[in-house]
Amino acid sequence: MTSPDPTDDHLVIEPSVLYVGTPVLLLSTVNDDGTPNLAPASSHWALERMLVLGLETDGQTARNLGERPELTVNFPSGDRWEAVERLAAVTGRDPVPDAKAAQYAFEPAKFDRAGLTPQASDLIAPPRVRECPLQFEAVVRRMTPGVAAGYLMVEAEVVRVHALPEVVVSGTDHIDPHAWRPLIYSFRHYFDRGPSLGWTRKSPTPGHPSPAEAPVPPEIERWASFGGTWEVAELAAGSATVRLCRCDSGEEVSRITSSEPGFVAWAALQEAR
Ligand SMILES: Cc1cc2nc3c(=O)[nH]c(=O)nc-3n(C[C@H](O)[C@H](O)[C@H](O)COP(=O)(O)O)c2cc1C
Structure with a gap:
């Protein structure tokens, strides 16, 4: 048993139930x-x-x-x-x-x-x-x-x-x-439960307040309108990176990294599909 840590600001208690929620x-x-x-x-x-x-x-x-x-x-x-x-x-x-x-x-x-x-x-x-x-x-x-x-x-x-x-x-x-x-x-x-704070990357319903509110970001739409393809390269809490590729060879041309919530929601939705 270790001696009490003087910097620990938690109390040791004996609650009658452990029904956390x-x-x-x-x-x-x-x-x-x-x-x-x-x-x-x-x-x-x-x-x-x-x-x-x-x-x-x-x-x-x-x-x-x-x-x-x-x-x-x-x-x-x-x-x-x-x-x-x-x-x-x-x-x-x-x-x-x-x-x-x-x-x-x-x-x-x-x-x-x-x-x-x-x-x-x-x-x-x-x-x-x-x-x-x-x-x-x-x-x-x-x-x-x-x-x-x-x-x-x-x-x-x-x-x-x-x-x-x-x-x-x-x-x-x-x-x-x-x-x-x-x-x-x-x-x-x-x-009651409180307001939504965010979502995990595997959520089948990313976006706020619903997936319908995660439209294709304009920069991706523009790329796709020239016939380019794209894929989500990275998805982290609050940020997404999308690889833009040539339609013929699939070769990567550039990347977009964004923390704009609509962009991240859309990228998360692509990952979940
Ligand atoms: C909000 C709430 C949550 C409860 N959770 C449980 C539980 O998880 N498991 C359990 O066995 N009893 C739980 N109880 C207690 C049972 O509802 C209680 O024992 C009841 O008598 C069971 O009814 P029955 O005997 O007709 O099955 C809970 C009661 C309340 C009000």
Whole structure:
């Protein structure tokens, strides 16, 4: 162990939770009697088509998934936080497990309780939540007990994605990050997300506020109008370099480096294509 660094301006603290800030999910599963359950959650991450969820073992959601491995994962936007909160002190589990009895009550009609509307899924039995702009249908591929008792890691494959047109870049399969405003759960408070700050070079939707706003820069358009070709040579945070080439041989004639946001957005869009 090293001795404390006198120049370190951080405090050492013991926070009661480490919920740094993730979007809220509403998980719908099917109960034994065929009715839907609905539960708020936030512990999750996604890689490609797989979602990994952190679920308490004593909830009705985990119990349902053990029996019927299908769920919808619905993402409310910020303005729905009160509907989510109406589900915060209820469980679909009857009787309520002892560990939860002091803080939770049994609620068989979670959709009604939240004031939300079930909407039939395409491929699986659990319904979606109509009011959520983004909805996934998913099938559980594996459930693994956590290292500590009390939670499970649920790996679920997303088999269908539904999105309202207003959060999709028109004519594409991309969610428009400028239009999409997830409800964020951070240290047990609800937040809307803040303004856009930038984008990563692999973004399929570079530009601001949308790719449609990244028109071909005039210097590239002029080069192309003479029959020249071009390619993006370098893309870094806030700057792009484009190689201008002869149309016949492909030989490089010159380069343009620019930090003009429209130019960088356009170059990023070419890279993403
Ligand atoms: C905003 C929010 C986020 C939550 N995140 C999780 C979570 O990630 N995993 C979990 O198991 N429970 C989470 N909970 C608690 C569950 O919603 C709660 O245990 C509920 O009883 C589950 O319902 P069920 O028993 O009907 O499945 C969260 C609750 C709220 C309000």
